[in-house]
Amino acid sequence: MESQAPYGHALRTSCDKCRSAKVKCQREGQSCSRCVQRDEECTTTFLPRKVPKPDRRGRILHMESRIERMESILAASGLADEVATTPATTGSPTTDLDDRLSMLLLHDEGNSTFIGTASNLSLFSPAGLNWITNRTNCSDLSDLVKKRAQEISIFKETCLYPSHVHRGQAPLPPKNVADPLISCYFDTLNSVIPLFRRDKFEQLYVQQYSNNPPKSTSWYASFNVILALGGLLSLDEDIYAISEGSTRTYTAALDYIRNSWHVFTELSLNCRDFMTIQALITMVRPLT
Structure with a gap:
């Protein structure tokens, strides 16, 4: 026997048996066809469908x-x-x-x-x-x-640009002079702000003083600016001195930085390798 639907709720079209079996419920009077065939009581339970309001x-x-x-x-x-x-x-x-x-x-x-x-x-x-x-x-x-701010800055108005005094590029130092400069840079600044991998740099550094030096512009700029930074850092640490004194080291550091800025246009427009980015970042460090 089908129960009466409560007031305010929609009439369900499927009985409890058809709903549990998940089949279509076809009504035939008071009972559905499936319950009539099975000779079962056809009941329909009505459940409230309205969601209660939050308290x-x-x-x-x-x-x-x-x-x-x-x-x-x-x-x-x-x-x-x-x-x-x-x-x-x-x-x-x-x-x-x-x-x-x-x-x-x-x-x-x-x-x-x-x-x-x-x-x-x-x-x-x-x-x-x-x-x-x-x-x-x-x-x-x-x-x-x-x-440090009161010291003479290495960047003056005409310091990095060619003039009638500085035409062309300064020669690179011999290996026995470059060794302490490279070591000073990697032991001090690069250990605090790691920009170059020393093992990768050492491979190109050994090749630089061989019969087949690297031809890359980015390597030339990186090598020169590292020599310059190593020279300037060695003055602070007082671990590297030459016969002419610290003035000679300071002048050599200027020459190496000037070498790197000589190739700045080619470095920024034509080079596309990763060392180009390393060189450009390292060239900015003496400015800061």
Whole structure:
């Protein structure tokens, strides 16, 4: 016997037997054809199809209870009272907050400055060096940067460009002179900022002083700028000296950098190998 459909619900067209068997239910009066053939009772159970609405009031009450518990915890810990009384009692500008947010500078006038990779303030700028000095109570880094900035820069207006004095390219040094310069570069700067693989470089370096030196422009630029950086670094480390003194080493470093910039046009327009990118990046390092 078919049960009556509850009010407000659509009439189901399949009985319980046909629904469980997943077959089409063909009605024939009070029963379907499948139940008549099997001599079974044809029943239809109606289920509510309307999705119940969410209990918004219950959710709001739950959120209110959570907020009340959080407020009670803050009141018990004393943090809420401390936050409310700190501006009136301490009167310190931004020292404590500045200590907690070490990468955010909060100034007395109200503006803020962010020191990081996404900011326009470098840690090696005067403001950044002062910030480091205040945090570490040590001015060694600031003194070092200021000392380097006061030294004569290798890049002057006509330093890298050919003139009536510098025409053509300077000759490369012999291997016994180049060895300590190459070692100084790889032991100091390349170990901190690895740009060249030493084993790959050594293969071309050995070939450079053979009967069949490399013909690549990118190798020529890379080799010269590494010689220049090695010479400049050796002056700082005081590990390489020649008979004419440090002035000769400094002049030779300028010649090697000038050699690399002599081929800059060909390097940037015609060369397509990976060492070209390495050479261009290395050529920028003396500028920074």
